[in-house]
Amino acid sequence: MIPYVPLGRRPFRLHMGLRPLEPSRWFEFDDDAAAVLSLRARLIEDERARVVALEPAGRAPSAELLAVVLGHLGRFHPERVAPVGDDHPLVEAARLVEEDLCLMVREDAWRLRAAVVCFPSRWDLREKIGATLREIHGPVPGYEAALGDPVDAFFERIDVGRAYWRLNWTLLETPELFVPDAARAAPGGDLADWYFRVERQTFTRLPETGAVVFTIRTYVAAATELARADPEFVGALSDQMASAPPAVQAYKGWVGLAERLDPRRRASSRPDP
Template identity: 45%
Template sequence: MPRYLPFEPGPHRLRVGTRTLDPATWVELGPDADAQLAEKRRLLAGRHADVVAVADADPGPAAVRAAGRELLDTLVGHLLAHHPERYALRGGEVVDPRDGAAYLPAERDGLHPVDLAARLVPEDLCLHLPGRDGVLRLVAASVAFPSRWVLAEKVGRPVAEIHAPVPGYAAAIGTPVDRVLERLDPARGLWRLNGSVLDHPALFQPRRPHREAPPRVPDDVVLRVERQTLRRMPVSGAVVFTIRTHVDPLAALDGDAGARARVAGWLRALPGDLAAYKGLGALAPAVLAWLEGPRAAPAQGPPGRHPLFTGRTPV
């Protein structure tokens, strides 16, 4: 079964859906961490400009670099304290004690601190700072695993503009999101889940991959879940948004009738404009046919709750 299953049947509504973050769980490793770090290194070597972006306007490069450095130092301290089996400090370098390999490249003088920080963990990292107008903006990011959005189109923009393409965002949760960000305390981080169903397993999907033929269900279909966290840096006041991506084959639900019924119920309740935004318009009927097909034994009573389900799917 997937690690997380943030899908629930019933009337759909957008919600912020945040919960208090246990500081020890800020970074989430797991059996896929090594593969994701290797994929990050490959993408950074070949497509660096697509993965890393830094705003050059307000509040200015010096402020952004200082906040990025605070993020890097905070992250290194967290990893050494909470994941000593994977991170150690030797000769001033952060290394993997399993094989002694350094996480950061030797030639790194020109790399931004946010770029360096993201090379340490599977998470994508987005750094936000307010400008002179007080509006919070995405000022630096390393996003190796985007889910059909382009970093270059988001960097430098206010949070509300970044999410403007999401149908119903402004009306439903625009103001609540702003309040969450304004009240975010350095001593109390938050986390949430976001889930979708995609027709391609690639981690790096700035745009929908081209297909010569329709996707096969369930073979080509995956459940893509993002575990997202929010933390405020205590010195700079920067807001750090992390995205830990988990991709599981749809077929992983084959043995759980309750989970299949839950995902099917979520898919049926998804409004048409949001389904189209998530790229599910043409895919949904075939996925529903598989989820509700003869191999899906009927669940007893209402669909059960997945042990790691944490609320109705947010945006």
């Protein structure tokens, strides 16, 4: 079972949903850690051009991050401290944790300057490296209007020692973790074919370089499993998808899914004779 199922009870809206992060909770390890770390190692080996993106401006923050990660693991997860190899420091840091790691550097705007993302949800790291927060979110309908300024302002005020986290979710038709294809075909079939995918994201400022570390932890569960565990899951899922604006439904691949889940919705959305 996954630890977060962030389906709000109010209608869907794009929002920041930031909460203060307890320092001990930066990284989460669970029973699948060995499998996730070996999948990550394999992807770094076999798909390096798609999962690792490093620019010179990310070098110093990467070295700082590796040292900070080792310090953090030593304090909160001593059993996870492992010998560090001689790859790029960001790649070495990413081999130690289940989270994907991105470094945002403040230049003319906040730009993505180094990243190891093995578990993207239908986006391609090669298209995002070097981009600003606004450029990265270009394909997200409504981002510019609802989140463009607030996210930029948030990055300015993340203080050293005060980190934050948020959750994001979507549906995919696969339980696989490495899903780089930008094509956004709607999940086919119905509940039995869908996987609920949650990203737990954290934001932390590094004290020396001032870069912001953005971590993404990806959790996936079969939708039927969540429906069995919580009788309200299907209704909440269907309400969220139906209440999202049409452009968001199209972006997320949700068009028509709420109606498939809930026959009453199908009846009520039928045009009058």
